[in-house]
Amino acid sequence: MKTIKAGLLFTIVLFTFQTSFAQSGSFSEIFKQHFNETVQKVEQAESADEKRTYLNDSFDDMLTAIERIERSANLSDDEQAQLISFKEDVEERKSELNGLDGFDEIVDEDLDDFSNFSQQMMEQANRTVTISLTSALLIVLILLLL
Amino acid sequence: MLLLITGCSTHSLVSQEPVPEESPDYTLFFYIHGDSDYLFHQSGGEAIHADEHALDKALNAAKKAETGEVYIFHHRAEKNFLGLIPRRKSQFYHFQNGQEIQRIKYRRSSDDLFMEAENRLHALYGSDPDPADKPAYFLYFGHEIPLEVHRGYNASHSNTVVDTKAFATGLSAFIGEDHSYDLVALSSCSNGTPAMAKYLQETARYLLASPQNLHLSHINFTSLELLNESPDIDPGHLAEKIAAESYDRLTESVQTVVSLAVYDLEVTGGYIEELYSKTREYLNHETPNLFKENRDCIELPFFDKDQYSDGVRLFYRPPRFGSRSSSETHSGWGCKIVD
Numbered sequence: 194m195k196t197i198k199a200g201l202l203f204t205i206v207l208f209t210f211q212t213s214f215a216q217s218g219s220f221s222e223i224f225k226q227h228f229n230e231t232v233q234k235v236e237q238a239e240s241a242d243e244k245r246t247y248l249n250d251s252f253d254d255m256l257t258a259i260e261r262i263e264r265s266a267n268l269s270d271d272e273q274a275q276l277i278s279f280k281e282d283v284e285e286r287k288s289e290l291n292g293l294d295g296f297d298e299i300v301d302e303d304l305d306d307f308s309n310f311s312q313q314m315m316e317q318a319n320r321t322v323t324i325s326l327t328s329a330l331l332i333v334l335i336l337l338l339l
Numbered sequence: 340m341l342l343l344i345t346g347c348s349t350h351s352l353v354s355q356e357p358v359p360e361e362s363p364d365y366t367l368f369f370y371i372h373g374d375s376d377y378l379f380h381q382s383g384g385e386a387i388h389a390d391e392h393a394l395d396k397a398l399n400a401a402k403k404a405e406t407g408e409v410y411i412f413h414h415r416a417e418k419n420f421l422g423l424i425p426r427r428k429s430q431f432y433h434f435q436n437g438q439e440i441q442r443i444k445y446r447r448s449s450d451d452l453f454m455e456a457e458n459r460l461h462a463l464y465g466s467d468p469d470p471a472d473k474p475a476y477f478l479y480f481g482h483e484i485p486l487e488v489h490r491g492y493n494a495s496h497s498n499t500v501v502d503t504k505a506f507a508t509g510l511s512a513f514i515g516e517d518h519s520y521d522l523v524a525l526s527s528c529s530n531g532t533p534a535m536a537k538y539l540q541e542t543a544r545y546l547l548a549s550p551q552n553l554h555l556s557h558i559n560f561t562s563l564e565l566l567n568e569s570p571d572i573d574p575g576h577l578a579e580k581i582a583a584e585s586y587d588r589l590t591e592s593v594q595t596v597v598s599l600a601v602y603d604l605e606v607t608g609g610y611i612e613e614l615y616s617k618t619r620e621y622l623n624h625e626t627p628n629l630f631k632e633n634r635d636c637i638e639l640p641f642f643d644k645d646q647y648s649d650g651v652r653l654f655y656r657p658p659r660f661g662s663r664s665s666s667e668t669h670s671g672w673g674c675k676i677v678d
Contacts, residue, residue: 219494221376229380271491271630278630289660299660309382310594310660316379317528317552317595317632 220262220324223334224255224279228312235308241301245290248308252287256280258337265330272324286311363408363435364570365474367563368513369397370457372481373415374493379555382592389555390415393480393526400560401434405567409434410465410513412457417446417495431460440466453492453501454509461513474521474570475514477543479506480557483528484535486622486629486675507538519543521574524581526557529633531600531673536607537615543604547578550653550673551598552632558585558599575603579652586654594659600671606650617641618674625677633673635666644670 231251238244259280262268268276285294290307292298299307373390380386394413401409411432418426427444434440441464447456484506485492492501514520523539524547525531531550539546547558562580565572582599589597604611614636621639636642651671658664 219376222378225376225378225380226386229384229386232380233384271489274628275630278628281631285662296662303660306594307660310658312380313554313593313595314552314661316555 220331220334223331224258225316227251227255228315232308232312236305241304244301244304244308248290248304248311249287252283252290254337255283256287258334259283261333261337262324262330265333266324266327268324275324282314286314361406361436363404363473364406365404365408365476365566367400367404367407367409367566368475368477369393369400369409369411370454370477370479370481370510371397371411371413372479373413374417374495375482376494377482377555387555389557390480393557396557396560397478397480398432400563401432401439402437403564403567404434405437406570407434407436407566408466410461412460414447414457414493416493429456431457431464433464433466435466447496449496449498451496451499452509453499453505454512458509458512474566474574475518476522476524476563476566476574477510477513477520478524478526478558478560479510480526484525484530486532486534489629503532503534503538507542510539511542516541521545522547522578524558524560524578525549526553528552529673531598531602531671532633533611533615533618533636533672533674536602536604537611540604540608540611545574545578546602546604547582548600548602549598550600550633550635550669550671551596553599554589554593554595554597556589556592558582559588575601582652582654586656590656596658596663597654597656598669598673599654601652602671603650603652609649610647614647614672622675627675627677629675631675631678634663634676635669636672636674637670638676639674642670642672642674647672 228251231247234247235244238247259276262276288294289296290299371390371393373388377389378386379389390413394411397411401411409432411434413430413432415428415430418428427446429445429447431443431445432439432441443460443464445456445460482492485502488500488502490500491497493499510520510523519541520543522545523543525535528549529551531546531548535548536546558581560581562577562584565577565580578601582601586597586599618636618639621641636647637644648670653669653671655669655671657666
């Protein structure tokens with residue numbers, strides 16, 4: 194009986210370990226998954242105001258998460274440079290959406306395309322955002338972006 | 340013992356048929372980097388891992404390479420079972436005349452240089468001892484090859500140095516320093532640069548690369564099938580066909596910038612040292628953030644479009660949105676620039 198219990202316990206621990214590891218994801222994957230949900234919501238929204246709200250909320254959530262990382266994580270110079278680059282891109286998208294910093298405001302009929310553009314910018318092949326974060330900080334990130 | 344040294348212990352001869360006796364007419368190398376985040380989403384929200392997507396396309400191309408020899412390296416993240424037992428996640432495929440003859444799982448050691456494990460595999464299992472007599476093409480799929488020494492390109496073994504020089508060295512080792520590729524095609528962002536053209540000057544006749552960003556759905560390469568009919572096809576012509584078909588698909592499906600350039604390295608060789616030195620000098624003085632996306636080198640004070648445009652054929656469309664949406668033209672050269 195003891196052997197069965199030990200075997201069962203081992204299986205549970207193994208499963209938990211493997212599952213939690215698989216779900217933790219990387220810094221950039223978490224942001225991509227978050228923004229993909231935004232893009233889907235924007236496409237399904239019926240009014241332009243609703244689309245704008247989804248996009249602005251999403252950009253704000255990402256900026257808050259980035260600021261949390263800046264404050265809490267001990268980043269190398271390279272990681273800091275990557276994070277700044279990523280943050281500036283999100284800020285630029287937000288400015289463009291709202292017609293700030295020299296941009297013309299995105300007109301209502303272009304909101305879906307702009308949402309796709311923002312997603313594609315984030316998912317370009319140069320995005321080697323290799324910031325190493327602790328599991329605890331990754332969990333905080335996920336919660337902020339939920 | 341040999342297998343222990345290379346770290347590749349699962350070696351399978353996958354074909355039940357005898358290995359084709361006819362000598363292949365050309366060689367294709369596919370290097371697919373998957374040891375990083377390659378997640379992207381299609382317009383319906385479906386999640387795709389770009390390296391897996393590229394592998395499917397490469398395997399399909401290998402089956403259609405009826406008169407060619409094809410090597411595919413899928414470099415994946417190293418994983419340990421329970422954090423202790425190393426697992427072989429990367430995979431090497433070898434095709435000859437459309438027939439898969441070997442499939443080997445492997446892992447690299449933490450001391451390996453970039454592409455070193457793959458160079459060893461090719462030296463051990465490549466069936467053709469001298470592919471240099473035949474046309475040879477190299478296609479790379481991955482993130483931007485960093486301009487300067489950068490650690491962290493490989494998510495596992497993050498200390499491996501990956502930069503333009505290390506890339507050129509690893510790529511050259513497959514065919515030997517005395518030989519060169521007819522075409523090196525880089526399905527990556529921001530590698531259509533003076534540095535890449537300089538470092539590949541002796542290694543390739545033509546370079547296909549993107550001076551700006553390139554979406555993760557990557558380049559198309561169905562035109563490679565033309566090699567079956569005409570293995571001696573002009574590689575510059577074939578490069579332009581690959582660029583054109585990729586351009587057509589990307590301009591239909593993405594809102595971001597589309598830029599693909601074919602560099603005739605024999606022609607650009609006439610000025611590449613000068614252009615590289617000037618961009619290098621600029622970097623030393625201005626130190627831009629190397630993680631920012633490239634900009635057109637024409638924005639640099641010394642850049643003369645008339646002087647540095649020979650040998651560059653560009654397929655370009657500006658992004659639909661963003662600060663560069665009104666940039667209707669491009670020099671074909673990408674540079675890191677201070678804002």
